[in-house]
Amino acid sequence: MKKKNEENRHTESLEKSLGALFGQEEDLTDAELDEELDACGIDAIKLQSNVHKQLFDYANHHYRTLDRDVPANLEKTLRALRPPSAAEKAKTVVRTAENLVGDFLDTAKAKSSELLGTALPSPTRHAQFAFRNKKELSAADKDLLQNEQEDVDSSEK
Amino acid sequence: MNDAEYRRLLRILTVRACRVLGVVASKGEDWVLGESGKSPADFAAETLIRWGTNQLQFSGPPEALPGFLMTVMTNAIISTLRKNAVKTIRSGKTMQADELTEDASPQSKPESLFDLRSLMRDDAFREALTQCTADDETLREYVVAIEAFEDTIPAARDIAELLGVPVTDIYNRRKKVARRLGKHGFTESRRRSKL
Numbered sequence: 001m002k003k004k005n006e007e008n009r010h011t012e013s014l015e016k017s018l019g020a021l022f023g024q025e026e027d028l029t030d031a032e033l034d035e036e037l038d039a040c041g042i043d044a045i046k047l048q049s050n051v052h053k054q055l056f057d058y059a060n061h062h063y064r065t066l067d068r069d070v071p072a073n074l075e076k077t078l079r080a081l082r083p084p085s086a087a088e089k090a091k092t093v094v095r096t097a098e099n100l101v102g103d104f105l106d107t108a109k110a111k112s113s114e115l116l117g118t119a120l121p122s123p124t125r126h127a128q129f130a131f132r133n134k135k136e137l138s139a140a141d142k143d144l145l146q147n148e149q150e151d152v153d154s155s156e157k
Numbered sequence: 158m159n160d161a162e163y164r165r166l167l168r169i170l171t172v173r174a175c176r177v178l179g180v181v182a183s184k185g186e187d188w189v190l191g192e193s194g195k196s197p198a199d200f201a202a203e204t205l206i207r208w209g210t211n212q213l214q215f216s217g218p219p220e221a222l223p224g225f226l227m228t229v230m231t232n233a234i235i236s237t238l239r240k241n242a243v244k245t246i247r248s249g250k251t252m253q254a255d256e257l258t259e260d261a262s263p264q265s266k267p268e269s270l271f272d273l274r275s276l277m278r279d280d281a282f283r284e285a286l287t288q289c290t291a292d293d294e295t296l297r298e299y300v301v302a303i304e305a306f307e308d309t310i311p312a313a314r315d316i317a318e319l320l321g322v323p324v325t326d327i328y329n330r331r332k333k334v335a336r337r338l339g340k341h342g343f344t345e346s347r348r349r350s351k352l
Contacts, residue, residue, distance in 0.1 A: 010271045011232045017273040018176050020303065020310045022335035023328055025169045025176075026223055032332060033168040040175040040197070040339035044168060047198055051167055054202040055209070062210075074209030080163030 045083075052081040158219055166223055170201035173227045175339055177234050180276065195237070204230040235271075277304050289337035296337075299330040 028036065034044045055078050063070045070078070084092065137145070158166070174197030195203075204226050207213050215225050276282055290296035302316045311319075313327040320327075 007232060007235055010235050011228060013271040014177065014180075014235065015228065015231055016310045017271065017276055018173075018180070020273055020312075021276075021331065022176055022338075023313070023331035025172045025227065027328070028169075028172070028332070030165060030168070033165070033172055036172050036332075036336050036339055037168060037175070039336040040172075040179070042171065042175070042198065047171055048164060048167060050198055051202045051205065054199070055206060058206050071210050073211065074206070076158070077163055077205055077209050080158075080160035081167060 048081050049083040052078065052083060055081065158222070166226070167201055167205065169223050170204055170226060170230055171197050174198075174200040174230060174234065176335065177231055179338055180282065181234070181238055200230055200234055203233065273303070273310050274307065285338060285341055286334075289334065289341050293333070295326075296330055296334055299327070299334065 025033070037044050037047065055074065059070045059074055059078060062068075063074075178197055178200075207229070208215070208226060213226075213229060215222060217225060286300050290300055298320060299316065302319050303311060305319060306315065309315075313324050313331070317324040317327045
């Protein structure tokens with residue numbers, strides 16, 4: 001009992017020390033957890049399948065082969081950690097490929113419209129004159145026509 | 158708990174096991190044993206089995222389960238280390254004495270690593286910290302700040318106040334130190350300290 005209490009005290013003390021130095025594990029995001037595991041040389045996917053195998057073997061050895069029911073919590077943990085089947089893996093690959101192609105097409109569309117926008121000459125603005133249905137030319141119209149005619153003549157020379 | 162929460166629980170437990178074994182491994186002997194013994198993943202799996210098979214009584218809310226299981230696992234690691242027959246190796250794994258092929262002299266107990274003050278005064282651990290933070294002024298500053306709290310375990314807020322930086326900055330430095338120590342694995346510091 002005394003030894004147990006001492007161990008509990010040590011655990012408490014060590015947990016506090018770890019918390020002060022590195023922070024709480026529960027505060028880490030999934031990505032940060034993976035990053036730290038990776039730093040320790042552990043691949044998160046392999047970890048999951050490795051632990052699933054240990055739990056699976058335990059369940060087989062202590063329950064299934066003895067024709068006993070696997071406890072609910074162990075069953076749930078096993079289901080959650082089960083590595084994806086070949087069909088699920090294929091589905092994920094297809095989904096990833098679809099997303100990639102979709103992203104590629106979106107990017108291509110955006111790029112092409114961007115390129116077309118810069119490649120086409122910007123429309124030059126000209127004054128639009130409405131001569132149709134005009135019965136008489138105003139003085140301004142006459143001036144304008146005169147100027148245009150002079151431009152044409154000078155360019156021909 | 159849903160499937161994603163179970164998967165997260167496994168990762169949390171393994172990160173904790175890595176941290177505990179990483180810290181206590183700094184007290185390991187100078188020889189390296191092979192790839193047998195218990196790994197962080199083994200400790201995590203063992204804890205999940207104990208919980209899954211109702212060997213642990215937990216009656217708190219679901220969000221408190223990871224904390225409870227981490228404490229149980231830390232306790233299990235400490236119990237394992239206290240056995241005379243177990244030595245810690247530098248990769249953070251443990252091995253039973255009857256599996257040893259080399260010197261099986263009793264290992265010094267890792268008690269001195271349990272409280273922060275002793276931990277920071279442990280030569281090998283301190284050397285590991287120094288090496289991990291050598292190229293980063295902010296991390297060095299963080300380690301010195303922790304040491305400044307002689308008799309208390311400082312909260313992130315206390316360290317932030319001392320350094321005059323936002324608390325989020327301290328959270329980020331902690332994560333960085335943890336990752337660097339994980340990568341470091343204490344091997345280098347042990348070798349260097351022997352020279």
